Amino acid sequence: MKKLAIALSKGGVGKTTTAVNLAAGLAKKGKSVLLVDVDTQGQAARALGAHPQVGLAEVIGGEAEFETACTAARANLWVLSGGRTLAGLKRVITRKDFGGEQTLVETMQGVDGRFDYVVLDTAPGWDALTVNVLFYADAALAPVSLEVMTLQGLMEFSRSMGAIQKYHPELQLKYILPTFFDRRVRKSEEILSQLQAHFGERVCAPVRYNVRLSEAPGYGQTIFEYAPSSIGAEDYHRLTERILQDERA
Template sequence: MIIVCPKCSRKHRVNPDTLKKYIDSGRNVSATCKVCKYKFPVHLNKLVQPGPVTEDDTEGTTTRKICVTLSKGGVGKTTTSVNLSAGLALAGYKVLLVDTDTQGQSAYMLGKKPVAGLTELLTKELPPKECILSARKNLWLLSGGKSLAGIKRMIDRKSFGAEWALSEALKPLESEYDFIIIDTAPGWDQLIVNVLFYATEVLIPVALEVMSLHGLSEFMRSLGSIQKYRNDVRLKYIVPTFMDARIKGPEKLYSELKKLYPEAMCQPIRYCDSLSEAPSFGKTIFEFAPGSTASSEYRELVKRIAENNDKSIV
C-alpha cells in the first residue's frame, strides 16, 4: 500500500495490517511524512481497495545507498558514518550501517562486540540475521574487521563479476531499511570498487588540509573511471571536517571547496573534543554530548540528507 505526501510528493510504502484496526473502527488517521515532516490526513476509504502496485507506485520508496569514502585516512569517515547513521535512526528511519574497513572501528564507536559481520555475509557462512547486529533503536550494524582482508583476496580471485559481490550480498536486505550507509577504508582496492558499484550516493568527508584536498582530487578521477561502467553513482555531499576557525588555513580551503563543488558542499563539522572522546565510551555524539557544536552540525547533515536534495554533480 502506498501513501503519497501531498506536500512533497514522496511516496511511502505502508503495511496494510497496521491500518486494519483503524479501517475496522472507522477512526480517522493522520500521517507524517518522514522527509518533509508534513502532517496530513489519510483517507482510509481510498486505501481499503488499493489497485495493483506498479513500478511508478514504488518510486521514492527505494532504499537510499550512501557510501562515505575518500582514499585518504584520518578525515573522519567512520566518525561521520556512525553519527550520520545514528542521527537518521533517531529521526525515525531504519538504517543499516555497513563497515567495509578491516579496522572495524564502527562497532567500537557504538560500544558493540559483534561475533559476525560482513565477512560471514559475503562468504555465506552465516545467514544475514546472524551477521547483522542491532546497535540502537532503528540502527543495525554489519561490522567489518581483520577478516575482510581474506574477502579482498576472494574477490580478486573471481574471474567474472567481481565488482558485484557486495551488491549481490546486500540486495536481498534492502527492503528492510530506508538507508544503507557504507563506511569505507582508506586507499583504493577491489572492495572499494564493490562499494561504488553498489552505492548510488557518495558522501566525502574532507579534512580542511592540503593533503586531503589532494586525496579528493585523486578520488574524483577514480570515481570518473567507475562512472564509465555505472553512471547512476553520483557525488552528492562533501562534508568539511576538523574546521578550526582560529586558523586561517582551513577557512581558505573551505572557500576553495565551495567554489569547486557548490552544489555538494555541506555545513562544516567544526573541531570538537567530544568527537574524539565519545568512542571511548561507545557512544555517538548525540548520546555523549547532545548539546555540543558537533552534535548540532551532524543534526544539520542528517536533515540535509533526509530532505533528499536531488542536486548532484558528476
C-alpha cells in the first residue's frame, strides 16, 4: 500500500486538484484508492460530488467507524472527507502531551493493506495535521505553481520534511509537480528549468494551465469525466502513468 501525501506549505498551487484527479486516475487504472482529505476546507469529497456526513475527524475522534466514514465515490475510489470538524481535532492533537504526531498513523493502522494507494490532500501552511500526514506517508508529491516564484517555498518545505525524516526515514520527497504551466509566459519556462536543475528526475512533466480543471469540481466531476479530451485530462493521465510506472520499477 503506497501512501502519498500531496503537500506544500503554499496555498492555491493545485494540491486538491492533483489529489482528486490523481486518485481518480489511479482508480480508473484499476487500483483501489482511498482519498483522505486532511484540509479543514473539505473540498476533496465535494469535488467528487460526495457529501459524507462523517469523515476523518470523526474516525480519529472515535465517533465513527472507518467503514461508515469511508465513502464510495467511484469504482475503486473511496473518500474520507475533511472539513471544519478537523479544526477541533487539530486542537486535540496539539494539546496531547506526547505522540500527537502519530495520531493519524494510529488511526489508519486498521486500514493497512486494504488499498493499493492512499492519497492524502493537505491544507496550506505547516500545522499539526500536515505533520501527522507526513508521519504517515511514505512519499510526498509537492505541486509547485509556475506562475509565482515558489522555489524558495519548496526548499523550505524540503527542509521541514528533513526534520520529520529523522523520526520517519521512510518519507521521501519523491515528486515535484510543476503546475499552472503556460508556455507563453517566459517565467514559466524559467522556473521549470530551475526546478529541474535542483530536483532532476523528481520533477514530473508539468500540468498546464487549463480552465477545465477549475470548472470540473463545481460539477462534482473529475477532469476525466468533465473534459476527457482536455489538456488537463491529458496531463493528469500522464502523471498517473508516471506513478504507476514507478510502482512497477
